[in-house]
Amino acid sequence: MEKNMAFTIPAWVPEGAQRYLAHTETGRSIRDIARSAGCHASTILRQIRRIEMRRDDPLVDAALQSLAETHFAIADQRQDFSTSPEEGQEEQFDREALRVLRRLCETGSVLAVAEDMDKAVVVRDTGDAGATRTAVVECKTAQALALQDWITCDNPGRVSRYRISTSGRTALSRLLAEAENKARMRNEFGMADAQTPFQPQASGSSSERARRVRYSAAESPLVALARRRDRDGKPFLDETLVGAGERLREDFELAQIGPQVAQNWDRFLTAGGRGSFDSETHGGRGSSDARDRVARALSDLGPGLSDVALRCCCYLEGLELAEKRMGWSARSGKIVLRIALQRLKRHYEDQVGRDRMIG
Template identity: 40%
Template sequence: MNIQRKTGSARPPLARASAAEAAIPPEAARLLAALSGENAFAFPDPIEAGSLIVRSGGAGVSIGAGRFPAAAGERLVAADLAEREPGPRGRLTIGPAGRARLRREAGGGEAAYLAQHLDLVEEEVPGGGRRLRDASESPLAWMARRRGRDGAPLLDAASYEAGERLRRDMTAARMLPRMGADWGAPRVDGGGPRDPAAASDAIIAARQRVRAALDAVGCDLSGLLLDLCGHLKGLERIEAERHWPARSAKVVARIALGRLAEHYGLEREAVGPARARPRLWRA
């Protein structure tokens, strides 16, 4: 059945939302991006009227992030993309709608509104191509965002990267269960990748890297890493399956990921001189 659109009818909500986003001036869009930084805020310039100064940073360090017209800030507040504290000198900060807009813009295409609600990251697919993955599903991401009593993250950047590298190798090695058909797998009927031998070599190399990493960690911690990094089991589930005391998996996971980071050569801090001695090719 064919349905004809009536002339002069109202636009659908999605079209109205897209038009509203496109109506934001470029200066307001740049100000919104500047306010998305860590602890970023804007305040009126005490010297030059009609201007906003943006500051960002944390831990007692404030860094200048640019100067913008005050009209751009008023446009963001009117569009409910930013929030202003009460008072004539109130700070201007980004709002939930503003962060959602930036996530949609970063997602782009069909994944725009999906990126608004998920933490999408792009990764390579074994055999070629790229795909999107929700990083918030990983228990490693939860540990990296969670902070302890001392204010430090439960998982440092080196341990997080080590766990993610192990997961990528396990995915490339085809060691993880799939929820659907793998249309990129090599086939014997002449279809699939143009070079099945190269795909097989990549799988074998990935399995060798996984085996070397697990051997370096030790058999007492390798099973935990397989569940945590590969099968994405939460800490509470790991404790229940192993009959461990409550909140003990967090400590063991940090030890295991620390050993894994040492195997990969990942350091928690950059060491060495701040500047290297200049060298000439003639020397």
């Protein structure tokens, strides 16, 4: 008898979807899957029915179809299924999920997905019938989020609008905690000397320390500051300043330069790095025009202002963390950020007619 073969699928695929595809695409019986999983057949049946009922969702249906064509085309009943062991694959998915879910947590944000389009966009309602595009998302990422049940759509159509679900918010909390732990490890082992004076005291419970954060870590620092009021009762950041920051973020997203910039952080955050930043060095990925616009904007801001703009607008880094990493005093970051946004707004006003927004 031929020996069973292992057939790998991506690690992010939910367990129920794995078993659904094993049953529908390979013809394995429910009892056979239950024996392999070590559970009752009724449990497998409920999982399969639950996935089947969700196929009315266009993203879920597309995700299952793609997985079937890519990972189950040569499958048969002799094969067992396991998650893919490829290093970095799950980490990349978590990073993208964190980026998108944080944007969807902002008030009035939806993920808009049009039929036959390779990319989706996160759009935030700004009031007065206005909207701002805050993120560009690969459709495969959107499909994965839908299959995970982290985003839901009440009325699918030619343009489907998805909102973050309860399970999506739970997943976001977990991803934020994991990202915070990784950042803390990097600080302790990579930047220990620079960070020591600014580390919080170890006393107090984790829940008490969490309440000291001045705004939700799940949302953009700009959106949080826009809700604050100054001494005169006016918004700390008006809509034009938030729009300038969102414009920088949009160009950053369109350029798809996040991973490359993160790998060369110090070079990009120095005058020499900004001056020598060349879109051709990134292999032509994303939009070279968008990369040029990001480079020009940061160069115009200059050292200090460009640092806080890149961290808070593009990487959505919290003000507290930015203050610590840059060696600033507490609560000074919001003032510097506002100055940076004012300068950024003036930069874009000077670019009218030359650097127009896409769309």
